[in-house]
Amino acid sequence: MTAGPILSLQDLEKRFPNGKGVGPLDLELGAGIHGLLGPNGSGKTTLLKTLLGFLTPTRGAAMVLGRDVRSDALGVRRLVGYMPENDVLVPGLSAAQTVRLAAELCGLPPGRAHEAASEALHAVGLGEEALHAPNRLSTGQRQRMKLASALVHAPRLLFLDEPTNGLDPKGRRMMLRLIDEVSREKGISVILSTHILPDVEAVCQDAVVLRDGRMVAREDVRARTVQRQAQDTWFDVAALGGLEPFLEACRNDGLVVRQLRAGAQVAAPDPMRLFALARKSGAVLYRAMPGTEGVEDAVLAHLEGGAA
Amino acid sequence: MSPETPRGTVESRRFRTWEPDATVRPERAWRIVLKYGLTQNLRSWWVVLPLVAALVGLVALLGAATVEWGSAEEGGGAYVETLSAFVGGILAIGAAFVFLVGTPLFSEDLRFNAPLFYFSKPLRIRDYVLGKASQLALIVAATTLLPILALLVIGALLAPANATPPTEAFYLDPADWKTRTLDTVGDWAYAAAVLLPGVVAVSAFVVSATLLASVYTRRAWHSAMALVAVLGGWGILGAIASETSRSAFQHIFGPGGWFYLLTVLPLDLRFDPQARDAVVAPESTLAWPAILTAYVLVVGLSVLFYALTVRRLRRQEAWL
Numbered sequence: 001m002t003a004g005p006i007l008s009l010q011d012l013e014k015r016f017p018n019g020k021g022v023g024p025l026d027l028e029l030g031a032g033i034h035g036l037l038g039p040n041g042s043g044k045t046t047l048l049k050t051l052l053g054f055l056t057p058t059r060g061a062a063m064v065l066g067r068d069v070r071s072d073a074l075g076v077r078r079l080v081g082y083m084p085e086n087d088v089l090v091p092g093l094s095a096a097q098t099v100r101l102a103a104e105l106c107g108l109p110p111g112r113a114h115e116a117a118s119e120a121l122h123a124v125g126l127g128e129e130a131l132h133a134p135n136r137l138s139t140g141q142r143q144r145m146k147l148a149s150a151l152v153h154a155p156r157l158l159f160l161d162e163p164t165n166g167l168d169p170k171g172r173r174m175m176l177r178l179i180d181e182v183s184r185e186k187g188i189s190v191i192l193s194t195h196i197l198p199d200v201e202a203v204c205q206d207a208v209v210l211r212d213g214r215m216v217a218r219e220d221v222r223a224r225t226v227q228r229q230a231q232d233t234w235f236d237v238a239a240l241g242g243l244e245p246f247l248e249a250c251r252n253d254g255l256v257v258r259q260l261r262a263g264a265q266v267a268a269p270d271p272m273r274l275f276a277l278a279r280k281s282g283a284v285l286y287r288a289m290p291g292t293e294g295v296e297d298a299v300l301a302h303l304e305g306g307a308a
Numbered sequence: 309m310s311p312e313t314p315r316g317t318v319e320s321r322r323f324r325t326w327e328p329d330a331t332v333r334p335e336r337a338w339r340i341v342l343k344y345g346l347t348q349n350l351r352s353w354w355v356v357l358p359l360v361a362a363l364v365g366l367v368a369l370l371g372a373a374t375v376e377w378g379s380a381e382e383g384g385g386a387y388v389e390t391l392s393a394f395v396g397g398i399l400a401i402g403a404a405f406v407f408l409v410g411t412p413l414f415s416e417d418l419r420f421n422a423p424l425f426y427f428s429k430p431l432r433i434r435d436y437v438l439g440k441a442s443q444l445a446l447i448v449a450a451t452t453l454l455p456i457l458a459l460l461v462i463g464a465l466l467a468p469a470n471a472t473p474p475t476e477a478f479y480l481d482p483a484d485w486k487t488r489t490l491d492t493v494g495d496w497a498y499a500a501a502v503l504l505p506g507v508v509a510v511s512a513f514v515v516s517a518t519l520l521a522s523v524y525t526r527r528a529w530h531s532a533m534a535l536v537a538v539l540g541g542w543g544i545l546g547a548i549a550s551e552t553s554r555s556a557f558q559h560i561f562g563p564g565g566w567f568y569l570l571t572v573l574p575l576d577l578r579f580d581p582q583a584r585d586a587v588v589a590p591e592s593t594l595a596w597p598a599i600l601t602a603y604v605l606v607v608g609l610s611v612l613f614y615a616l617t618v619r620r621l622r623r624q625e626a627w628l
Contacts, residue, residue: 049628052428054427054628055628074430074432075430077427077428077429077430078430082428084421084424084425084428086421086424087420087421088420088421088422088424088425089420089421089422089425090344090348090417090420090422090425090426091348091412091416091417091419091420091422092347092348092349092351092352093344093347093348093351097344097347098425101340101344102425102429104340104344105337105340105426105429105430105431106429106430107430116324119323119324120323122323123318123323149425150428151323153429154324178318181317181318182318185317185318186318186323
């Protein structure tokens with residue numbers, strides 16, 4: 001795994017003439033699997049394309065694996081594997097030749113590229129079918145070919161844009177398993193851009209939530225999952241005279257708190273613990289109703305404009 | 309177990325990671341684009357079948373030329389007549405390959421989002437364009453330049469049988485080699501010096517114009533239509549010019565004229581004064597200025613078309 005941050009954004013912004021785009025963003029990510037969550041049009045793909053140097057930032061700075069995307073885009077692409085959202089194929093080449101071309105373009109000599117392509121295709125579970133043209137493969141096989149093309153030069157970081165798009169449940173589970181294995185066993189960090197929340201819950205350690213190009217939240221997926229596994233319940237809470245002292249007491253007690261535009265939610269094993277904390281903080285808690293739970297709800301809350 | 313669910317994990321399937329810095333040599337990237345481009349061509353029946361047919365045709369053509377010149381009466385002038393007819397045929401074959409190989413170069417890549425694949429790797433746009441340009445240049449050279457050179461050599465070797473001014477200059481007579489060698493070597497050197505840049509300039513123009521037509525469309529036949537429209541319009545201009553002017557400059561206004569000005573005319577000026585007088589008289593003094601103008605135009609337009617192609621790909625909305 002990489003010691004320093006894999007991604008560092010400082011006031012990064014990319015705006016198109018029509019006003020759409022992404023940013024300004026300030027963000028730092030360490031090694032691991034990170035989700036980039038948001039609905040269609042929230043700027044996820046624009047962000048990835050800016051990080052690859054396809055799009056020039058309007059302002060701000062971005063470093064990927066310590067390389068500046070403005071001045072060293074080729075260096076970034078050498079260390080990063082990118083799996084685009086849409087089907088990409090080089091007309092006239094088989095899937096195996098496409099992966100081998102990807103390896104050679106990344107600098108592997110022909111013999112080693114052949115070897116690396118075979119290994120990458122085998123790793124993603126493509127066998128003889130890789131000898132066919134990509135347009136003769138199933139959607140799942142094409143997705144895996146794209147993953148093999150992104151992986152073949154053993155990058156230190158993978159950008160995966162909607163990798164489970166169009167996959168059936170079995171294919172989706174397998175793709176997520178591959179992503180998890182690649183990160184865990186080969187030490188390759190991953191930024192997974194998706195609008196499918198369960199995908200993030202399945203493999204990511206945390207998630208950056210984008211809405212209208214802006215970061216509206218950064219969720220600790222593991223903590224959420226642990227909370228949910230411990231069968232904590234999300235309670236909508238309200239208190240007389242302001243919530244903040246009570247929420248502070250909850251945080252100090254190790255409970256997860258999320259603030260909504262109107263009120264807040266606290267995950268706790270039972271409401272009595274909340275009342276005890278309210279008493280301790282001097283707050284008068286007049287509502288502790290079971291609300292929704294888990295990352296999905298938290299993210300939805302952010303996306304619907306409820307969270308600060 | 310179905311191939312959809314591979315056994316074990318990525319590690320147990322022996323996926324290895326390479327050390328990138330030790331192996332990356334991006335300076336040869338254009339050659340990789342060229343290599344895989346030729347692989348694409350060789351996997352396509354649309355290219356392979358015409359290529360085989362063209363090769364058979366070219367061999368037959370060279371054989372026919374050899375027989376024709378070998379059996380011609382001495383001084384009969386069969387060389388020049390046959391050569392111009394055969395070169396015309398070879399150029400037509402080359403033009404067919406420009407359409408078959410050249411028009412899909414970018415258009416089909418754009419149609420299937422291939423630039424996103426290419427540029428997500430450490431590949432510069434200029435290397436991508438250079439790779440594609442070399443692919444077309446190589447195939448066009450193989451189907452036109454090599455046969456034309458072979459034709460010239462065959463004609464020169466058979467010079468005594470049809471000794472007219474252009475060919476007799478190249479003939480190295482074994483019986484008279486001491487007195488003829490220096491002259492003949494000089495003539496070959498002159499021919500190479502004027503032919504090579506001329507052919508390269510015309511090829512560069514054809515290739516860059518095709519690339520430009522291809523990069524603005526997402527279907528090969530759209531690019532082909534664009535090329536046909538431009539060549540057709542230019543041909544009409546050439547026809548009008550030939551009716552109104554008799555100087556060597558008239559050739560600048562026709563698509564075939566540049567080829568004449570940059571290759572045939574410089575040869576005629578040295579080896580065939582009779583042919584030169586017939587073509588450019590009475591303004592024969594304008595021949596070299598016309599050749600120079602053609603060079604400036606051909607090279608300038610080639611550079612411009614190449615730059616426009618690169619610029620088009622730099623504007624990412626074309627492929628993102």
